[in-house]
Amino acid sequence: MRKIQLLIALLLMSVVTVSAQKQCWTINPETNAIEMILNDETLPYSDHMEMSGEMVSFVTRWNVDANKNFSQERSLVFPMLRTIPNNTHGSLMYRVQTDVISMLGINNLAPVQLGVKKVSINGALQVVSQYGIGIVNTGAARKRAPSPVVEITTTIFPSTTLPMMCETYEVKNITGRALTVAVPEFVQKLKTDPAKGVDGTYIIQSEVYGAGTYKIEPGQTIEFGAAFQAYREKTEKALQPDVKAEYAKRMDYIKNSIDGALVLETPEKVIDTEFRFSKIRASESIYRTKGGLMHGPGGESYYAAIWCNDQSEYVSPLFPFMGYQVGNESALNCYKLFARYMNDEYNKIPSSIIAEGIDTWGGAGDRGDAAMNAHGATRYLLARADKEEAKEIWPFIKWCLEYTRRQLNDAGVPRSDRDELEGRFPSGEANLCTATLYYDGLVMAAYLAPLVGEPKLAATYRKQAAALKKAINNYFSANVSGYETYRYYDGNTVLRSWICMPLVFGFKERAQGTIDALYSDKLCTIDGLLTAEGDATFWDRSTLYALRGVYVVGAADKATKQLIDYSNRRLLGTHVPYPIEAWPEGSQRHLSAESGLYCRIITEGLFGIQPAGFNSFNLTIQLPSEWNEMALRHIKAFGGDFDIEVKRKSETRAQVTIKNGKKEKKYTVRIGEEIKNIKI
Numbered sequence: 001m002r003k004i005q006l007l008i009a010l011l012l013m014s015v016v017t018v019s020a021q022k023q024c025w026t027i028n029p030e031t032n033a034i035e036m037i038l039n040d041e042t043l044p045y046s047d048h049m050e051m052s053g054e055m056v057s058f059v060t061r062w063n064v065d066a067n068k069n070f071s072q073e074r075s076l077v078f079p080m081l082r083t084i085p086n087n088t089h090g091s092l093m094y095r096v097q098t099d100v101i102s103m104l105g106i107n108n109l110a111p112v113q114l115g116v117k118k119v120s121i122n123g124a125l126q127v128v129s130q131y132g133i134g135i136v137n138t139g140a141a142r143k144r145a146p147s148p149v150v151e152i153t154t155t156i157f158p159s160t161t162l163p164m165m166c167e168t169y170e171v172k173n174i175t176g177r178a179l180t181v182a183v184p185e186f187v188q189k190l191k192t193d194p195a196k197g198v199d200g201t202y203i204i205q206s207e208v209y210g211a212g213t214y215k216i217e218p219g220q221t222i223e224f225g226a227a228f229q230a231y232r233e234k235t236e237k238a239l240q241p242d243v244k245a246e247y248a249k250r251m252d253y254i255k256n257s258i259d260g261a262l263v264l265e266t267p268e269k270v271i272d273t274e275f276r277f278s279k280i281r282a283s284e285s286i287y288r289t290k291g292g293l294m295h296g297p298g299g300e301s302y303y304a305a306i307w308c309n310d311q312s313e314y315v316s317p318l319f320p321f322m323g324y325q326v327g328n329e330s331a332l333n334c335y336k337l338f339a340r341y342m343n344d345e346y347n348k349i350p351s352s353i354i355a356e357g358i359d360t361w362g363g364a365g366d367r368g369d370a371a372m373n374a375h376g377a378t379r380y381l382l383a384r385a386d387k388e389e390a391k392e393i394w395p396f397i398k399w400c401l402e403y404t405r406r407q408l409n410d411a412g413v414p415r416s417d418r419d420e421l422e423g424r425f426p427s428g429e430a431n432l433c434t435a436t437l438y439y440d441g442l443v444m445a446a447y448l449a450p451l452v453g454e455p456k457l458a459a460t461y462r463k464q465a466a467a468l469k470k471a472i473n474n475y476f477s478a479n480v481s482g483y484e485t486y487r488y489y490d491g492n493t494v495l496r497s498w499i500c501m502p503l504v505f506g507f508k509e510r511a512q513g514t515i516d517a518l519y520s521d522k523l524c525t526i527d528g529l530l531t532a533e534g535d536a537t538f539w540d541r542s543t544l545y546a547l548r549g550v551y552v553v554g555a556a557d558k559a560t561k562q563l564i565d566y567s568n569r570r571l572l573g574t575h576v577p578y579p580i581e582a583w584p585e586g587s588q589r590h591l592s593a594e595s596g597l598y599c600r601i602i603t604e605g606l607f608g609i610q611p612a613g614f615n616s617f618n619l620t621i622q623l624p625s626e627w628n629e630m631a632l633r634h635i636k637a638f639g640g641d642f643d644i645e646v647k648r649k650s651e652t653r654a655q656v657t658i659k660n661g662k663k664e665k666k667y668t669v670r671i672g673e674e675i676k677n678i679k680i
Contacts, residue, residue: 025572027273032259033122034273034577038068047575049125050281050298050590051156053250054288054326055080055163057298058228059590060125060156068115070127072156073097078163078230079287079296079303082198086355091303092197092230094204098188100167100226101131101152103208105182109133112146121577123254123280124157124247130174149175150216158284160249162239164229168247171223173216183224185211191233201233209243257283261322264602265631268560274567274577275602278595279322281578282315285592286330291337291357293330299581299589305354305361306334308369309420312376313437314541315596320383321603323636332389335377339396346403349373351422365417366407368434370400372420374441378448382611383637387451390614394452397445404438405464412471414438419498421539424585425532428489432476436501439468443505444611451614472502473509481522481533484513495522497529497542503549511553518546519558527583528566539582544597551605554672556622563601607632607644612677615639619675621646623654640680 024042025034036042048061057079062072074096081092104111111131118128132146153170173179186208194201210224225243257279264275286295289304295311296303306312311334319327337357341349350360351369377397381390407414409430416434419427427433442465449457478487481495488496495517503511518524522533528543530536543566550559571577579594580586603609608620615638623630623646633643642660649655649668658665660680667675 022574023568023572024574025576027269027572028120029269031120031122032273032276033120034277034571036064036119038064038116038119043068045574048587048590049121049577050285050300050592051124051158052285052287052296052298052592053158053160053162054286054293055161056158056165056229057285057287057296057303058158058165059300062125064116064119069113070116070119070129070154071099074165074228075300076165076204076228076230077298077300077303078202080163080289080356081202081230081232082304082355084196084198086198086359088305088352088354088361089301090198090355092192092202092204093300094190094230096204096206096228098206098226100169100186100208101154103184103186104171105180105184106131106133106149107180108182111150114146114148117151121277123250123258124155126156127154128152129154149173149179150181155247157247157250159227159241159246160253161288162229162241162246163231164227164239164241164246166228166241166243166246167226168243169224169226170221171216172221173218176218178218179216180213181216181222182213183211183222184208199232199234202230203233203238204228204230205238207238209241253284254280257322257324257326261324261634261636262599262603263633265633267627267630268564268567270567270571271563271602274571275599277571277577278579278598281590281592281595282318282599283322283324283327286326289356291353292333293326294333294337294357295327295330295592297581297591297593299586299591301589302591304356305352306337307352308338308349308367308372310591310593312338313372313420314376314593314600316376317379317383318596318599318603320380320385320637321599321609321635323634323641328384331380331384332393335373335380335393335396338373339393339399342396342399342403346399346406348403349400364422367418367420367422368404368414368416368431368437370403371414371416371434371437371441373397374400374404374445375437378441378444379611382444382448382614385614385637385639387614390448390452394448394454397441397448398457401438401441401445401461404434404441411475412467413475420541421531424537425496425535426489426492428491430475431489431498432472432486433488433498433501435468435472435476436505436507439465439472440505442468447612469507473507476502477510480517483517483520485510485517486514495520495533497523497531497539497546500529500542500546500549503553504545506552508553511555515550515553515555515558518550519562526565527569537582537584540579540594541581541597544579544594544601548597548601548605551601551622552608552620554622556606556624556671557626559601559605559622560624560626602632603635606630608674609635609637609644611638613638615680616677617680619644619656619678620673621654621656621669621671621675623648623671625651638680642680 057077059075078092114130188206192202316331348366350362352361446458446461476486580588581591628648645657
């Protein structure tokens, strides 16, 4: 039975991966938007995409059918309207399929959709369609084909700060005569069961704004909007938003927080653009809860809650590089929330803090959660370069490192009950992921200790890190499936994608064998790395970690080829535009922290930025052989706002220029050579 199930899964996988090779989108070089290819090769097309603001998230499940007609279903999530039981998944959710355009009247007739002209994504989903109307008083035998009269641009996006999903509509007269367009008054309300809400009854409301009857001359346009919101019946009233102003706020976020910071320039437009899109998804999914700003994975499951892997480990170390204050505040809050659970007995901390910070989840036992926090918090604080924040979180970092030290087994590597996959796949008594995260936490803590007034601890942590690195190589090194690489745990006999972790933190001893194993047909598929050899499951997070690691150890050409392939799939393929969680679990949801991992391929892998202090870093440029230049601009970390420009000087050497305001430093180095202690 197991063999039959595996065969079926592999067959399904082949269907998914074949379709994933199809290019359905192109990049607009002027706007950096992606635009859908509308032809017989790509249609019909169906997709789902998540977008978020501080008080709302939603997944739009949308389609363009074979006749080029657009439709959508809105899956609304209100993270701070808590439901019972108030657990990890206790956010108010509701699905709405209201077709707003169908309610219009055009010359007293109902509009008929005649086909999509353009679909684009650029911080919002925008659809341009033509609509027509028929002829009054035609009999059943008469020709009733509607003629085009209007072009309607629908823009779908979340409010940045309000609990609502918004849509704007622009109706343009494309005829040679005046049209009368009636926008109806429309309000739809429903009440939830008070017994199922933490705050009693919630009201979910759909409303059209800008109702009226308008005369539109040829070539002219009218605008109106709609919003889908929810609120507490007892204490709140419906908001009356300016939907157009909400769109302006969303675009302001894109302009300033995304396009104004951490800008990537390479010869590969698809990498630059997916990096940009990943910044959007990584930074938008932050919720203003009663426990403070909390980054959340999303996926119609995980809101108003934080995890030691997604938030502490994956995404929080990115935000200082963007200078994104909302992100920085959420990161600091994340570490402060977990710090509440350190204890003198060194009992494990929870894996997740849920329900706006009032409850916890730890059902998988110890997943290496302390090591995750040690790795993420040290890197966040060093890049953030705020001494007061560092002093506040430093006791928690020390606790996490000491907790993990106490878990060392006789071989000198830390035990943990599970890893971040929480028992979905075996991880043994001690796993490679926890061990390497602990190693990096020690290395980074050694840089941080003198900055917070404990210089003697730096030597202690460096000594512990050196001993741990030796223990990791001794304990995990193995020939697995013919490759000189790592076993993931004692007793592991098949290749696992997480063997990439030593590469991420600069272990070069078994780098070539590990790279060969990762990109062998035993693990590598068109959709990324399989979690385990012989299985059909993939999680983007290990693929993203592997790409970073392959850059770190100097295999830039191999990493770049894989990164281009991956970016084309995620940005321009059949399910766009962000990195995803997993398949088949979660149906490839756009969980947000994976987008943070994509960005860290660039910052820590391709550019090799590693913290060395509050105002200093080490740099190891990995310029691919086919590239002559690249740049990363407006890096807001380490107390600066600086650019890194790289230009090839020869086959093996490059000039690296660091620009910080009017200050400029130039280095000519071998590609892959570390430049130490660059001061900002």
